[in-house]
Amino acid sequence: MIRRPIPRWLVVLLGILGVFSLLAVYGGLSYRQSLVNEKQKVIPGLQAFGDGVTRMTAPQGSEETPKPSMLVTDLRATYWRLFLGTGLGVVLSVVVGIAMGAYRWIAAPLAPIISFLAKIPPTAMLPIYFVLVGSDQTMFTTMVALGIFFTMAQSVYQSIVNDVKDEAIDKAYTLGASDPEIVYEVIWKQVLPPILDNIRLQIGPAMIFLLAAEMLVGAEGMGYRIRMESRVLNMSIVYIYLCILGFTGLIGDWCLLWLRKKLCPWYDR
Amino acid sequence: MHALEIRNLSHWYGTRRILNKVNLTIAPGQIVALVGPSGCGKSTLLRAILGTDPPSEGEVLAEGRLVTEPNRDVGIVYQNYSLYEFLSAEENVAFGLKLDKTSLISRFIALPAYLRKRREHLQMARDFLKKVGLEAAMGHYPAELSGGMRQRVAIAQAFILQPKIVLLDEPFGALDEATREDLQLMLLRFYQENLKAKQRGERPQYTIIIVTHELNEAIYVADRVIGLSRFHTEGSQGAMVVYDRPCPVFHPDDPKDLSKFVEQREELRSAVFDPNYVKHHSKYVSFWDELSNDALAVAAMNSR
Numbered sequence: 001m002i003r004r005p006i007p008r009w010l011v012v013l014l015g016i017l018g019v020f021s022l023l024a025v026y027g028g029l030s031y032r033q034s035l036v037n038e039k040q041k042v043i044p045g046l047q048a049f050g051d052g053v054t055r056m057t058a059p060q061g062s063e064e065t066p067k068p069s070m071l072v073t074d075l076r077a078t079y080w081r082l083f084l085g086t087g088l089g090v091v092l093s094v095v096v097g098i099a100m101g102a103y104r105w106i107a108a109p110l111a112p113i114i115s116f117l118a119k120i121p122p123t124a125m126l127p128i129y130f131v132l133v134g135s136d137q138t139m140f141t142t143m144v145a146l147g148i149f150f151t152m153a154q155s156v157y158q159s160i161v162n163d164v165k166d167e168a169i170d171k172a173y174t175l176g177a178s179d180p181e182i183v184y185e186v187i188w189k190q191v192l193p194p195i196l197d198n199i200r201l202q203i204g205p206a207m208i209f210l211l212a213a214e215m216l217v218g219a220e221g222m223g224y225r226i227r228m229e230s231r232v233l234n235m236s237i238v239y240i241y242l243c244i245l246g247f248t249g250l251i252g253d254w255c256l257l258w259l260r261k262k263l264c265p266w267y268d269r
Numbered sequence: 270m271h272a273l274e275i276r277n278l279s280h281w282y283g284t285r286r287i288l289n290k291v292n293l294t295i296a297p298g299q300i301v302a303l304v305g306p307s308g309c310g311k312s313t314l315l316r317a318i319l320g321t322d323p324p325s326e327g328e329v330l331a332e333g334r335l336v337t338e339p340n341r342d343v344g345i346v347y348q349n350y351s352l353y354e355f356l357s358a359e360e361n362v363a364f365g366l367k368l369d370k371t372s373l374i375s376r377f378i379a380l381p382a383y384l385r386k387r388r389e390h391l392q393m394a395r396d397f398l399k400k401v402g403l404e405a406a407m408g409h410y411p412a413e414l415s416g417g418m419r420q421r422v423a424i425a426q427a428f429i430l431q432p433k434i435v436l437l438d439e440p441f442g443a444l445d446e447a448t449r450e451d452l453q454l455m456l457l458r459f460y461q462e463n464l465k466a467k468q469r470g471e472r473p474q475y476t477i478i479i480v481t482h483e484l485n486e487a488i489y490v491a492d493r494v495i496g497l498s499r500f501h502t503e504g505s506q507g508a509m510v511v512y513d514r515p516c517p518v519f520h521p522d523d524p525k526d527l528s529k530f531v532e533q534r535e536e537l538r539s540a541v542f543d544p545n546y547v548k549h550h551s552k553y554v555s556f557w558d559e560l561s562n563d564a565l566a567v568a569a570m571n572s573r
């Protein structure tokens with residue numbers, strides 16, 4: 001029967017089983033590959049992963065001028081870019097989206113431009129960023145920020161149009177609200193949950209843009225490392241980096257869900 | 270001073286005239302039912318009074334002050350969208366106090382003072398909710414309330430600021446019969462409070478225009494019924510006030526004696542809703558005359 005409910009313990013058990021069978025299948029494939037070629041690095045086994053971790057975490061540089069390990073350097077670069085870019089893009093798009101939702105004379109000129117630019121894949125715009133902003137830190141931040149700005153500004157604007165009824169605004173005026181109070185107490189409070197959901201949805205695209213840019217022009221960062229290591233078939237490092245990216249997305253997701261529950265207890269009722 | 274005064278109000282949508290020279294004065298403490306065929310312009314009139322859709326011609330004065338945009342003098346309760354879903358019941362009721370009595374900046378820079386006021390506001394909101402029979406649901410969000418509870422909260426929300434007048438646009442339209450009667454009783458209790466305030470020589474707190482399509486409801490909750498309609502000798506020019514008469518006042522503890530309604534309901538039906546019954550628009554507009562006749566009669570009685 002479709003949608004027949006199953007008990008909670010079965011959900012958990014099947015979840016664990018899923019993870020283990022994935023690991024088992026991987027182990028099997030890795031073992032078979034090693035029978036063909038003992039030194040294979042395409043589907044590395046435990047031993048190879050151990051070597052990868054050691055190499056990743058080994059301090060770089062010389063005795064006198066020690067540098068952090070590969071992993072630390074990459075994580076620091078990528079997370080900083082991701083954080084700065086996403087933060088900037090979110091703040092910008094929330095401000096612009098709310099301004100558009102509040103004032104028709106702001107929405108009228110901006111809405112067509114934004115909906116057009118939102119349709120161009122940001123990765124396709126990479127060359128433009130290289131030319132205009134160069135290829136340093138600013139470039140990565142700008143491209144992540146702008147990459148999510150257009151879609152997110154558009155959806156913030158749309159949620160205001162859909163969720164904030166004229167009646168809600170008119171009534172706030174009858175309760176003595178000023179214009180800034182309507183923006184903060186009515187519009188902002190009403191669309192905070194969709195905004196948080198939107199940020200959640202933008203983490204994925206933001207990582208895509210950043211990783212793509214790092215693969216093309218980076219000198220450090222996870223995208224750069226994945227490309228370099230896969231060239232020499234050091235797949236253990238590639239897989240670990242991919243896992244880290246996956247967990248980053250998951251944790252970001254959880255944090256925002258948690259935040260939404262804390263800030264908007266009304267939303268899930 | 271009149272709670273509300275409408276002078277020669279006309280409204281056009283494009284070239285179509287909806288309202289034609291509506292004139293109306295409402296005294297503090299009156300509960301006025303506004304009835305009329307659907308699409309005749311009742312909501313348009315309310316939006317003009319509210320100030321969200323200012324009239325094409327004429328003016329609206331709330332206690333002598335010209336209404337040009339929505340403000341705290343005129344309150345509103347809608348049929349739907351009546352509450353802010355991100356605020357609990359008590360926060361919804363306290364919302365007006367927060368917006369009207371404190372400013373956005375002071376909430377941030379003078380936080381301790383604001384928090385003190387906030388506690389008072391929430392206490393006032395809870396007291397009002399108790400009065401409308403909602404002490405059990407004060408911390409609940411609108412999504413957790415039934416339709417009838419939501420409308421009670423919305424009514425408390427509008428009245429707590431003590432506006433000059435509150436407009437109710439088909440407030441009970443989506444409720445089931447029993448809930449509807451509970452809410453009608455609540456309005457009757459408000460009316461009794463008005464009478465007591467008048468006896469003490471105070472300004473009555475509840476002045477209401479309630480739009481309804483239920484003639485029984487109109488006669489039951491109001492002390493005055495106004496009919497808006499196109500069915501009169503100037504009909505092509507839009508709706509006018511074609512009916513304005515007092516109606517019997519019920520005490521909340523009285524039984525709802527339907528026989529008292531029959532005559533006036535038939536009168537309303539023909540005067541306001543019957544397209545074939547064309548008459549001069551002022552034929553049934555006699556509220557203030559009837560009132561002053563009563564006053565004269567009372568004066569005559571006293572002088573005897």
Ligand SMILES: Nc1ncnc2c1ncn2[C@@H]1O[C@H](COP(=O)(O)OP(=O)(O)O)[C@@H](O)[C@H]1O
Nearest residue numbers: 282283287305306307308309310311312313314
């Ligand atoms: N914004 C508008 N633009 C054009 N016509 C409108 C608008 N709002 C209402 N109308 C028309 O005005 C008439 C009166 O509407 P309304 O006041 O909502 O009627 P009621 O509330 O009495 O049912 C209706 O015929 C409606 O179609």
Ligand SMILES: [Mg+2]
Nearest residue numbers: 311312313438
């Ligand atoms: Mg209407």
